[in-house]
Amino acid sequence: MRSVLVGMLILMHILVPLVGVAGQTSTVEARDTKLDVIGLNQVTVHRGELIEVLFTLHNQGDQVDTFNFDLVDPVENLTITGLPLSKTLEGGYLRQVKFNLSADLDAGYAVYNLSILFTSLNDMNWSQTETFQARVTPYSNLNFGATGVSSFIVSPNTRTSVAMNITNNATLDDDVTFNLYTASEWNWGWTMNTTNGLNAYETIRQDTVSYVYLWVDVPSVIDGSPLYNNGPRFQISAVSGIDGGIVQWSFDMLMNEFKNASIDEVGDDAVIEPGGVERVSVDVRNTGNSPNYLNITLEAIDAQGEPIPDIPNFDRIAINGWTMAIFGGLEEVILQPNESRTIKIGFQAPMEYSSEIDIRLRVFAGGAIQNTRIVDIGASIGWERSGSVELRTDTCQSLLPTESCNADIEVFNGGNAVDSFEYSIKQVPxxxxxxxxxxxxxxQPGEYVNLTLIEITANASALAFELGEVVVETYLFNSDTTVGITRIPVKIAPVILWNFTDIVEETDSNGRLSIAMTLRNEGNTADGLLVQLQSSHSTPMSFLPPNIAVYEQGVEYLRSFEVNDIPIGYNFTVRAWIDLPQDQPSNGTVWVNTTVRSQFQPSTEFVHTSSADYTGTPWQEEVEEESLDVFGMISTGVEILKAWSLMIGAVLVSGVVIYKSIVARNQRTAVQMEMDALNQPKPQEEAGDWMNRFAPSEPKMVQESSVKVNPEHFKQAFQKRSGAYKEASAPVDPSLTKAATTVLEHHSSNDLLTSADSLLADIQNGSPPSRGTNASALHSPTPHQLQPSVPVQPQNIGVAIDDDLDI
Incomplete structure (x- = not known):
């Protein structure tokens, strides 16, 4: 038994590959045969008629298969040809097949059942049986009252009823099924006794007439559709209940002409500048179903939208200063159905700054005034005011005192109407x-203009480099709206002006030329000077610089110096000396240039030329020594007295003042001493004291007191009384100095003697000395202690010069 099982297993392993080869497949999977037979249901055949029976095979398997099919059992009085039949189908594919069926002439009117057996070549164990019916019937004979295609003219937006007669000319009563087909979306329905959904049913007896009733809703003409003389087609089919025969009748529902127009789009109301023109676009369309023209007119209306009866409708209307017209509204232009066009409504505004108006547009298609479309369009005047102002010139940034400049501006009217601009000064330095x-x-609107706006004049007292802005505001006329602010920068230019005054040139007996000149800063800014000295001959010469001058130290003959920051209106004195040549072989002239340059503007220079004649060497030897000139000495003395008269007078006045002050002080001291003596308690006398009165008294040596004065203190007091003195322009005669010293010593001695006498009287009276008296100060001053120090500079010029900067 075990050997048998082993043998069977070996045989199975050998036979399995053979089976795979026989199926010609690459897999060894089991296969399920599936076949779907479509359309093999019921057929109708008449006596003596041969028909084709059509049906479809669908291989629902995954592999190619060959199907065989044949009639299972023959049927009496029916003959089938074309079977058996074999068809090969790939997996998932369909194929239509057919065979023929005929009925004998004596076949009875009945329904016969037939069966067809399907088998598979790939699967011998698979089979499928399909059963269908064959009905043998007499011929039906249904006829509609009209043949071909009928047409009906219909009006839009109506329900139209349709009726058609049908006759049964067969020998039997016929149960007829009616259905209707249309490609349109128009609504329709049956008006019959028996209906079920889309079908209607009617039994028609033989040789009788019946009617088919239905209704169709005709839609409105929308956007030109349906077009004129166009419409959908409807097809009615009558299916006979005897043999399934079908008769058909078709009819078209043609749309009648419909005229209409529409206003599709209107632009925004116009906003117009005064006196301007603006147009508003309007889209109109022929919404009828036939080509047509559009009638377009304007209608005048009031503010409440009511028509104005006195003004007829027209394509151009003028009212209240406004003019309205239609542009592009030619009536002869034919528009196709649903075609549109654009027209424009023009508005011309009056020359006013505030106004508005409405106009009514009327549109209708030709021949359809009852379908008039209207729309109201408005317009108003919008006065837009704007502008700008811009500074165009900049000529006021180097303005001299009393000088004038103009400022030019560019003004632009950015509004939409004629406008005025006002100017106002808001700020002036x-x-x-x-x-x-x-x-x-x-x-005018959009206009530019360049104009001179303002004139600016610098004050005569304006100082250099003063900065500021002149501000001018521009306004719209009769409003507070500022168009722009113009800022005109202003700057005062420096004026370099030096005035030469008091020019003095003198040559002394030693052959020295002295030059003095006063310069006054009459410009409008503080300025400095660069002073240079040049000569035509090589000879000693030098400046006498003031204390505020800047120059190189250690130079024997100073030829140049600088002075900084001389205020406006101040004087400045330039002094110099030149030794005339003494070694020239011939007589000649020395030319001396004193050059003064402004520090602020070095290119501006002021030159003063001085000249002096000199004597050559041969002529110097022939000159005889001058004899004593008494009259010349007297004249010189008089000049010296004149020159020193103020000094001498000041000394005398000072001496008198000092004397008066000393006397007044002594008087006050004496009074004070007397008051102290009166208020002092009297000492009590003892008995032995009165004998001392008769004792001989020895005379006491009293040292004479004098006032000792410091020379520097005396000099300061003197200068405080007489004021600051200026250096003498020429040497002072020593005799005058000696005379002044003698006068001062005389007055001082008198004062000292008076003080000494007062002190002696106090001592003799037994009173103590006055407070403030110092015994060490009772020494007589020496002459050199009271003599004031008077500087003497031989180089100075003997002419007094008013100089604000000399020290």
């Missing part, structure tokens, strides 16, 4: 004055 050249300007 203190050192200038400003005046508008014009106060208003009128401009």
């Amino acid at each position: 203190d050192f200038v004055s400003a005046q508008l050249v014009q106060t208003a300007t009128e401009l």
Whole structure:
């Protein structure tokens, strides 16, 4: 038994590959045969008629298969040809097949059942049987009252009823099924007794007439559709209940002509500048179903939208200064159904700054005034005011005192109408004055204009480098709206002006030329000077620089120096000396240039040329010594007295003042001493004291007291009384100095003697000395202690010069 099982296993392993080869497949999977037979249901055949029976095979398997099919059992009075039949189908594919069926002439009117057996070549064990019916019937004979295609003219937006007669000319009563087909979306329905959904049913007896009733809703003409003389087709089918025969009747529902128009889109109401023109676009359309023209007119209306009866409708209307017209509204233009066009409604505004108006547009298709479309379109005047102002010139940034400049501006009217602009000065610096050249300007819309706006004048007292802005605001006329602010920068230019005054040139007996000149800063800014000295001959010469001068130290003959920051209106004195040549072989002339340059503007220079004649060497030897000139000495003395008269007078006045003050002080001291003596308690006398009165007294040596004065203190007091002195321009005669010293010593001695006498009297009276008296100060001053120090400079010129900067 075990050997048998082993043999069977070996045989199975050998036979399995053979089975795979026979199936011609690459797999060894089991296969399920599936076949779907479609359309093999019921057929109708008449006596003596041959028909084709059509059906479809669908291989629902995954592999190619060959199907065989044949009639299972033959049926009496029915003949089938074309079977058996074999068809090969790939997996998932369909294939239509057919065979023929005929009925004998004597076949009875009945329903016969037939069966067809399907088998598979790939699967011998698979089979499938399909059963269908064959019905043998007499011929039906249904006829509609009209043949071909009928047409009906219909009006839009109506329900149209349709009726058609049908006749049964068969020998039997017929149960007829009616259905209707249309490709349109128009609504329809049956008006019959028996209906079920889309079908209607009617039994028609033989040789009788019946009617088919239905209704169709005709839609409105929308956007030109349905077109005129166009419409959908409807098809009615009558299916005979005898043999399934079908008769059909078709009819078209043609749309009648419909005229209409529409206003599709209207632009925004117009906003127009005064006196301007603006157009509003309007889209109109022929919404009828036939080509047509559009009638377009304007209608005048009031503010409440009511028509104005006195003004007829037209394509151009003028009212209240406004003019309205239609542009592009030609009536002869034919529009196809649903075709549109654009027209424009033009508005011309009056020359006013505020107004508005409405106009009514009327549109209807030709021949359809009852379908008039209207729309109201408005317009108003919108006065837009704007502008700008811009400074165009900049000529006031180097303005001299009393000089004037103009400022030019560019003004632009950015509004939409003629407008005026006003100007107003808002700010003016203190050192200038400003005046508008014009106060208003009128401009057309979009116009530019360049104009001179303002005149600016610098004050005569304006200082250099003063900065500021003249501010002018521009306004719209009769409003507070500021168009722009113009800022005109102003700057005062420096004026370099030096005035030469008091030029003195003198040559002394030693052959020295002295030059003195006073310069006054009459410009408008503090300035410095660079002073240079040049000569035509090589000879000693030098400046006598003031204390504030800047120059190189250690130079024997100073030829140049600088002075900084001389204020406005101040004087400055330049002094110099030149030794005339003494070694020239011939007589000649020395030319001396004193050059003064401004530090602020070095290119500006002031030159003063001095000259002096000198004597050559041969002529110097022939000159005889001058004899004593008494009259010349007297004249010189008089001149010296004149020159020193103020000094001598000051010394005398000072001496008198000092004397008076000393006397007044001594008087006050004496009074004070007397008051102290009176208030002092009297000492009590003892008995032995009165004998001392008769004792001989020895005379006491009293040392004479004198006032000791420091020379520097005396000099300071003297200068405080007489004021600051200026250096003498020429040497002072020593005799005058000696005389002044003698006078001062005389007055001082008298004062000292008076003080000494007062002190002696106090001592003799037994009173103590006055408070403030110092015994060590009772020494007589020596002459050199009271003599004031008077500087003497031989180089100075003997002419007094008014100089604000000399020290």
